[in-house]
Amino acid sequence: MTISEVSKKYNLTQDTIRYYEKIGLLPKVPRSKNGIRDFDEEACNWIEFIKCMRNAGMEIEILIKYVTLFRQGKDTVKERRQLLEEQKSKLLEKQKSINETLDRLNYKIKLYDEIEAGTRKDFTEKI
Amino acid sequence: MTISEVSKKYNLTQDTIRYYEKIGLLPKVPRSKNGIRDFDEEACNWIEFIKCMRNAGMEIEILIKYVTLFRQGKDTVKERRQLLEEQKSKLLEKQKSINETLDRLNYKIKLYDEIEAGTRKDFTEKI
DNA sequence: TATTGACTTAGAGCGAACTCTAGGTGTTAT
DNA sequence: ATAACACCTAGAGTTCGCTCTAAGTCAATA
16 A cells, blocks of 8 residues: 555545654554555554544654554563553543533533523623 | 742643733733732633633634633624534544543453453454 | 656654743842 | 842743655656
């Protein structure tokens, strides 16, 4: 698969994919003899994995660490597990923040609906 | 309330608070006669609100827009409602991404647990 | 044969959100 | 009175994660 195909498949720019490889986020992307990237299934799987993690806001440094451990083989399973557990905690925190904010947005949207409907005349919005 | 008290109360640096005011994110922070900020309840409420929204990842530009509309009074209720609704959608998307990633992390953590426990001998982790 | 088009690289540039620096003012404690 | 301390400002610097630029290689088509 060429970079333009991968780019379309995962909706990432070619620049982003090259950047990810450059910083060590993609282990061994195969190349055809004239130096052109030829993504195999494993490389694609990594891209998909990284995209998923990045979408959730995981830091690139952490992902590089994970990829590095992964490449070192079975001996790093314990450390990888630990890393993922930490990231899980962070995501749970983030989830909590988002839920709090959603509650607040819902409250305010409801308030604005009441104001617009005229069912609330005492317009004392308290931020 | 002085800036250092507010800073402690909301766990934001003084620099961040001053920055928020400078860019128009805090409507009218009162000042004592020698020019020192003296946060009243309303200013504190704004800080708390902004902190909540920022924690969920809402962009500063959007928050400035909201604050600006708020200051313009009742006539902007409809527009404010619309803005909040858009941000709500974004947060729901983000929530979805986080949930997907959490599922994936849980799967991998479980896999690593099995590997470590020795209950899974076929070590064919597929990223 | 010339040009088009997809790929390559190194490295510069960018936007967001702070964070820090330098220099200044005003109040309080010794 | 002088030092310490908390505050102030404008503006420069930093970090993250891309994104763009310039210059080059190579294969296919007019």
